[in-house]
Amino acid sequence: MRSDYRLLRLAGPLLLLMLLAGCQSLTGPGDETAELRGTGDLGLVIERASGSVLVVDTTEKTVLGRVEGLGDLSHASVVYSRDGRYGYVFGRDGGLTKVDLLTRSIDQRIEQSGNSIGGAISQDGRYVAVSNYEPGGVKVFDSETLEQVANVPAEYEDEGGETRQSKTVGLVDAPGNRFVFSLFDAGEIWVLDMDTPEPEVTRYEAGKKPYDGLITGQGRYYIAGLFGEDGLSLLDLWNPEEGAQHILSDYGKGEERLPVYKMPHLEGWAIAGDRAFVPAVGAHEVLQVDMESWDLSERIPVQGQPVFVMASPDHRQIWVSFAHPRNDVVQVIDSQTSEIIRTLEPGEAVLHMEFSPRGETVWISARDSNRVTVYDTRTLEKITTLEAEKPSGIFFTSRAHRLGL
Template sequence: MESMRQPLRLVGLLFSAVLLAGCQLLTESPTDPRELRGTGDLGLIIERASGSVLVVDTTEKTVLERVEGLGNLSHASVVYSRDGRYGYVFGRDGGLTKVDLLTGSIDRRIVQAGNSIGGAISQDGEYLAVSNYEPGGVKVFDSGSLEQVASIPAHYEGEDGETHRSKTVGLVDAPGNRFVFSLFDAGEIWILDMSHDEPRVVRREAGDKPYDALITGQGRWYIAGLYGEDGLSLLDLWNPDEGVRHILSDYGRNDERRPVYKMPHLEGWAIAGDRAFVPAVGAHKVLEISMEDWAPEGRIPVQGQPVFVMASPDHRQIWVSFAHPDNDVVQVIDSRTSEVIRTLEPGEAVLHMEFSPRGEEVWISARDSNRVTVYDTGTLEKITTLEAKKPSGIFFTSRAHRLGL
């Protein structure tokens, strides 16, 4: 009997040693932030001139890594995998790069076209769609492997009776594993449905030269700005068979005619309660619009031509950036009073703003000052600055759980 107890005692001692070692591993904090951490407070900052991105920690407000070799990032944007680990960077040169935020490295990279203008990720996270100028159309890729799964050439019949390919713009993701985009040359809006065995496309007339577009946060309304005529095109994605509706014919192109130094980004529209705050094209105004009937409600004077007009997550503030030559300031509007309450100076050539997931901070890139400034949205005071090489777009992983970004 004693001879049987000896092996059992040894097994017990070995088990205790393994258990203690495991407990020690669990209680020790990792020295390398990449060893064990979540991704919910991470993000990417585009360094447009150097073809690189910064991996940032929004809690500590620090730069974790610089990832290089991403090509032409002059008009780059980013979407995220569902778990927030991978950022997909869409470059202007047709590059599609999958960046691993936890290792600070490129996981995969392809060049899928000659000239691209943004992308989107499907509702289920399975597909990536890229909007291309050259060749005109949209390509769809598997988000894991970056293998191409579909190509949708933007064919249309021109006035000469010949078939042409249009530049595609305003690409967004929509509920139901759909993508929506506009054809600049054809004046159309297409809905690409990826929920079936084969992709399906629905075409709708849009207006003259749609140049950019947005989708509202709940995924119902797709709005395309029109470069060739006053107003915008509105498509109800709940009822797409009703066709496109023309709204806001006095959107601002004929109001106070000035040279347009930079077309506003429609994706930067601010939705606050039942109102939309919209940059007026070429005018020093932010327009207030009722979302019940899409009628103008008011005009807020600002110090320049607005480019981005963005609402804080609680909808209490509207932050506005501007086109050259007034692009070294940002103005903050109180959404309750529709008045400018502060003018800030983040640096020269402000290009982008991004709110922290719950809105207590906003990060602002200043390209020509080579820095990103972080502000407290409660006090409107500067918290800190981060050095960056010609920074432009700022994209946090909280975007992984929001439609249309």
């Protein structure tokens, strides 16, 4: 008995060490294990040419690894599960890939259409919706299994009375487990309610050829840009019975007809307090808009055609990127004075910017320089650069807790 007791005393610490070692990892897909850590400071960087993504750490400002095999990422975006562990990557080839950030591997992947243009995740995290060019419409999937739960073909009648299926754009999530999107060919805005016994669609007239859309941070206003006419279409989701309203009638292409690739991304609008800072179309200006009246209040001259106009999390700065050929710089505007306070040179072909969750840094991708540059938003000085293969979109897990992203 005494010898057995001594053996137990000796074995106890060893067993404890084994248990503690086991707590340092968790099981991932298949036989892989993942480091036991939080995901709040992680993110994905799209490598558009190689069909891969980088998993990055915004605290250490490092690359943790690469996940390959995601297909055509030439126009890719990402949304996140509520816990921030999984990123849902929407590829241009219709691929929907669920990436595990902890194991740095593909959890699941499906090809749900021939050509897709982004997606969204529902407020409760149960559904992932994808916006499609080919064959058109929106498909909705279970976020756990990627099994299809709804198909909305976005059908409309053309001028000849034929039933056709529209390209869908500007897909965002809205409060109440709704998705809002625009029909490019039909000139409509649709609201898809996933909380009804069967998915339910409400349709609104929007104007000619809506090409992109955004939803304001509190989830009230959905705004669609119009390619077929000047101005924008605004739907107040608090008062949808009023229908979509035409706003900013001077906003648009005017006399000059520009190709689609020069049209700014509406998701890149900066909302700062009661003002919106908007990239002008066909002009070297950032427009300041009063969000109470939706009137233009100021024009801010900048060095090129803006593409993204993004507010820092504290709304003190407005960061602006530009279209070709002046797409190797980023300009920073003071939101109080509307003055440009710095012009930065992150590299050739700047494509995307993303602020760290609390805004102390901003990450900027430069496709043709094969790098991501991290800046301190207080000093506006470069902190570090990270190598990446033709990087484009940068998406941090903090997006998991924000509407419309």
